[in-house]
Every structure is written in structure tokens, then in C-alpha cells.
Amino acid sequence: MDIMDYRRRSQLPRKLFLAAGITALCFILFRQTGFNSTSQYFSRKEPGITHVLVTGGAGYIGSHAALRLLKDSYRVTIVDNLSRGNLGAVKVLQQLFPEPGRLQFIYADLGAAKAVNKIFAENAFDAVMHFAAVAYVGESTAEPLRYYHNITSNTLGIVKAMEAHDVSTLIYSSTCATYGEPEKMPITEDTPQDPINPYGKAKKMAEDIILDFSKTTDMAIMILRYFNVIGSDPEGRLGEAPRPELRDQGRISGACFDAARGIIPGLKVRGVDYKTPDGTCVRDYIDVNDLIDAHVKALARARPNNVGIYNVGTGKGSSVKQFVEACKKATGVSIKVDFLGRRPGDYAEVYSDPSKINRELNWRAQYTNLEESLSIAWRWQKAHRNGYSS
Template sequence: MDAEKTPPISPLFLSFSLQSFFSSFILKSTYLTSKSHSQFYSPFFPFIRLFFSSHVSNLRGIFAIKAFGRKGGRSQARSNRSMPIAVMEYPDPKRKSNIFGKLLMAAALTALCIIMLKHSPSFSTPTHFSRHEKGVTHVLVTGGAGYIGSHAALRLLKESYRVTIVDNLSRGNIGAIKVLQELFPEPGRLQFIYADLGDPDAVDKIFSENAFDAVIHFAAVAYVGESTTDPLKYYHNITSNTLMVLKSMAVHGVGTLIYSSTCATYGEPEKMPITEETPQVPINPYGKAKKMAEDMILDFSKNSDMAIMILRYFNVIGSDPEGRLGEAPRPELREQGRISGACFDAARGIIPGIKVKGTDYKTHDGTCIRDYIDVTDLVDAHLKALQHAKAHNVGIYNVGTGKGRSVKEFVEACKKATGVDIKVEYLPRRPGDYAEVFSGPTKIRRELNWTARFTDLQESLGIAWRWQKAHRNGYSSL
């Protein structure tokens, strides 16, 4: 009698619990999918939810009837309304069988939900990426699907670092990620998260669910010409997004930041070569946005024990010597891109020739002079910076060869590397450009023991050309 009055688990309560449980599961799964874009998701969720919800609603009604039936005497005494007792006291045997079938189905679906939850990253046991491991350095590479970021990720993986790449693929290539995944398929080596660093919730989620030891922050739009026509994009993408990353690093206790900056922060100095003491007077929104990000990092460092390295590098060329990665800008951005890309497009006949913008600069041949650094050397500088980073310390370094080459010299080297007599069209200056800039690499050589090794312009262009010929359509050729 007592057992009937106080059942261990109320059937009505069970029906509500099942529906609530499954609804919360669906909401959580949807959140994982929309926010991280790389988490667990099943295409069967909508169908399971519809089926489960309808059956649980039926179960709730059935349980309510049966519960009322057990307490029929008291319920009738409290109510003046008539109730069809036969429905409660004498259920149809076929309907009773149907009730048990639905109960069995609900139990099966509940078990399925539990299994799926256990396989969901948010509910599973900690992964290699979510916990610190002795002897293993976990590096977050933002913009790791891009040209420089992917080469850096490759080098880190070769050096046995654990790597998480975050990229929104607005400028990067998923093909580069696939190459890296094929090269390093072992669990706990590499993960890719599709996310936008401008989304504070996404950034916080990334840092909450991963145990990073260091961040190499490459992610940024990086075309001088584009920055003059759409400056707000650059201030948002570079300065604001860097703030997001820095804030999350501070909140989650990530101890090391390697920041990818640029020689564009110096503007057009009167004296060459450029050293780290050269005044920073940027003349285009790209350089200004990078300097603002640097200033923000430096201000933050005054009250932080974070180890910070800022690398201001010059014009990047080349590609992976083993031909695994290369530069593949989106078609709509090729005109904004590096001069090497334009030379290769002309050599392959994709465009009729190359456009050299500006022949009246105060240089020996009238064209701009730049310091061209091979991407392999640049990546090596980032590894050196990561290895030498110290808590409570900020290191600022120029990364270049120390030698300037004119645009005309570059085009001649590209002709020799490709074996094609590239047609050249000379046009007026591009807004925001400056006449001459090359680095003084003394400090990085002295403090980080780094020196550029791939300084032969024709050799670097030849390596990049081999990748371009083998990948006419970029990574989509794979």
C-alpha cells in the first residue's frame, strides 16, 4: 500500500525527464556544430528529435492517465467533474501492448542518446589537445591554413610540437590543411578548427576546450593596396582580432605569444637599413593596424608575466623545398597579392604579363626596393623565437636578409627561374607604397642565433615555381 502511494520513480516525472534530457542534448549538439564547426554532429538529430518528442508526448499523456487511475478515488472525491473510469481502470489489452512498445522505444532512444553523448568531444574524456602533457608543447597557430601559417605548422609538426590550427578560410586554403593531416595523421598531433577570431564566443570556446602552451598569431589580411580602399576591414581583422586572442590568452593562462608583425609599421624611413630602433611611422592602414596591435601587446605586457616575441618581417617568397606546400591565393585576390604570384601567373599564361607599379622612385632603376625573405627562413625565425621566449620579457626582431632587391631585379630573376620571357607593363605608383625598405638583421642574429640561409633570389623562386607548375589550380589540383 505504501509502495503504491510513493512509487520510487513517478512515470509522469520520467516522461518529463526524458523529453527534457533529449531536448537539452539536441540543443547542445546544435551549439557544438554551429560554434566550433569541427565538433560532433549527426545528420540524424532532427529526425530522432521529431520521433522522440512525439513519442514522449504520447508517453506523458499515457503516464498521466495511469497515474490518475491509481489515485482515482481521491481524485474523484476532489472533483465535481465526471471522468470516464473505464478508460483508467480497464485499458484495452492492445493499447497496453502499444504502451509497452513505446516505453521500449523510449528506452532504446535514451540509450542511443547516451552513446552519442559519450562520443561527443564536449562530453568525452579529455583529449590530447585538452590537457597539458609533459614534454609536449601545444601551439595554437592562427591563420594556419594560409601561406605562411601552413608552412609554420608543417615545421612545428616536423619538430614534434602538438598543433591546433584555427582559420576561417577567408584567405586560407583547406587544401593545405588536408596536406598536413595526411602527413601527420597520428592522434594528438594536429587538429583544425574552423572559426573566426572576430567572434568572441568562438575564441573563448577554443581556449576553454584546449590546453595551449603558446600561440603563434599569423591570422590577418595583408594587402597594402586593399588596406587603402577598405581600411576598416584591416583595423577590425588585425587590431580587434588580436585583442580577442590576447584577452583569451590572459584569461586562460597561456604563457607565450609569438606575434606576426611587419616592416610596414616603419613606413618609409629616411635611413637604411631598418633596425628595431627605427621610428615606426606607418603610411598605410595595413601598417597602422599592425602597429596598433603591437602597441596593445606592449601595453599589456607591462603588467603580465607572458613571454612575448614580435617579429617584423619583410617580403616573403618561396615555398616548401619538398614541394608539399605553396602559395595559392584566391583568384579574386591574385592582383592584390605578392609580385611572385603575378610572375608565376604570367609565366603560366594565366595573365598576359606582369604589371610593375611605379618607375619613378628614388632608387637606382626607378622601381621599389624590397628585402625578399624565403618562407623557410621566416618559419625558422618563428621557431627560434618560440624556443627563446622568456616569461616577463618582450623581444622585438626584424626578420629579413639585410639585402634589398629592386622590382626589376626580381622580375629578371623570375624570368630565369621559370625559363619564360615574361612580358612587363609599367604603370603609375600604387597608393601606400614606399620606395625602399630592407632590414638590418643584426639583433636577431645576435640574440636568437638566426640568419637567413636561402638568399639566392633565383633559387627561392625556382623552388616556388616547381610547386606552381605542379599545382596549376592551387590546392584544388590535389
């Protein structure tokens, strides 16, 4: 669905959405009441326990990060405004880790400075994993100001709150989109950053804020620039469930699955005249489980007065046509494909050189088979035809 068409719809769906939002908020507040009895755990530091704030922890990547952190015995606070995230993912995590002092969920918008300051004042965080962000290239070209506010301004707010409340470690979720369309492949951390769309530009601005601030502080900082994320939890507990109105903006894996399930009539491949072997874009597809493993290793290796910048990818590129063929095999469905013109803001070829993160963090991608990663994600999709609501 085109986002501009969505905006032109009647006010009735918006009223229904508002009513649903109020109901959801009441439910959230009710759930938070249950956390009040355990707030003592989150408001104080305890020897041997690392308390991590996961912004955007109800989203696709953030929820997988929260799951891994909880499995590894971290204490976790999720902050999310649910504009892109799913309350259902938080409920799954609550059910898996119901013990007092393990998981806390706070409904809040990072754009509200007073709310952010209150969260930091009332909780004893040791580290922040900052995932919260709008993250669609096409949408960023249509709504650039939204992206600069949501990504750049909100990151500034997080860093200011960390400084004010002496939170010493930041793991920042960045993107290969900051590199734009480099002349040479593969991309190293020294490749010049020249983003070509508002999403990449907003992320680079946020990086610049963090890097400039790092010169005045002893904070431990890790910036992870990752590539195209696919896959889901191998045990089937979490998956990707974007808002219906954003399906047309989302990841290619989501579009492939929607086509395989008959939600949409077919898959739209945008751009077949790029200077690549088969004319379609080439991307480095990183499994979400590998991505989160990189974040956890970055957290463990973060040191005061140090900034680490790492690409997180497999080191090989696959074309969109190759991706679609892998998706067909993973789903067992002959997906109809329509080839269309280019999408604004896209680039022809991007894949990583992960040698630095291999060497310094002892991290290597384990899920490097496209069909295998897509098969795992497909199982979750089939079991959750209506997302987390099912």
C-alpha cells in the same frame, strides 16, 4: 582584378560561393568529428609536449609554420576561417601527421569573441603563433576599416583570451610596414615606426596593444617584423595559392608566376619613378622557410616577463626589376612587363638590418638567392595549376 569591380558583379557568383561555402563547412565539420576521439590530447597538458595554437594556419605562411612545428614534434591546433587560407593545405598536413594528438583543425573566426573563448577554454595551449590577418597594402587603402577590425581588434581578442586562460607565450607576426618609409637604411628595431598605409597602421596598433599589456603581465612575448615573403616548402608539399579575386592585390611572386603560366597576359610593375637605382621599389625578400625558422627560434627563446622585437630579413634589398629578372630565369619564361603608375600606400626602399636577431636568437637567413627561392616555389606552382584543388 580590381576589388571594386569584383564587388559590382552580379549576385549569382555570390550565391554559388555561398553554396560552395556551405558544402565546405559541412566537410570541415565532418573532418572535425574525426578529431573528437583525440580531443583528450588537446584539452590537457602533457610533460614534454608543447601545444601551439597557430592562428591563420591554413594560409601561406601559417601552413608552413604548422608544418615546421609538427616536424619538430610540437602539438598543433590550427584555427582559421578560410577567408584567405586553403583547406587543401590543412589536408596535406593531416595526411603527413595523422597520428592522434598531433594536429587539430578548428574552423572559426577570430572576430567572434565567444568562439575564441570557447576554443581557449577547451584546449590546453602553451603558446600562440598569431598569423591570422588580411595582408595586402593596396586592399588596405581601399578597405581600411576591414583592416583595423581584422588585425587590431582580433589581436586584442586573442590577447584577452590568452590572459583569461593563462596561456603564457605569444609569438606575434608583424611587418616592416610599421616603419613606413624611413629616412635611413637599413632598418633596425630602433628605427621610428611611422606607417603610411592602413595595413602598417593596423599592425602597429596591434603591437601597441601587446606592448602595453606586457607591462602588466609575466607573459613571454616575441614580435617579429618581417619583410617581403617568397618561396615555398622545398619538398613541394605546400605553396602559395591566393584567392583568384585577390591576385591583383597579392605578392609580386604570385603575379610573376601567373604571368609565366599564362593566367594573366603579363606582369604589371607599379611605379618606376622612385628614388632608387632603377626607379622601381627596393624590397628585402625573405624566404618563407627562413621566416618560419625565425618563429621557431623565437618560440624556443621566449621567456616570462620579457618582450623580444626582431626584424626578420636578409639584410639586402633587391629592386622590382631585379626580382622580375630572377623570376624570368627561375621559370624559363620571357614574361611580358607593363610599367604603370605608383600604387597608393607603397614606399620606395625598405630592407632590414638583421644583426639583432642574428646575435640574440642565433638566426640567419639561409635562402638568400632570389632565383633559387623562386625556382622552388615555381615547381609547386607548376604541379598545382589550380592551387590545392588540383
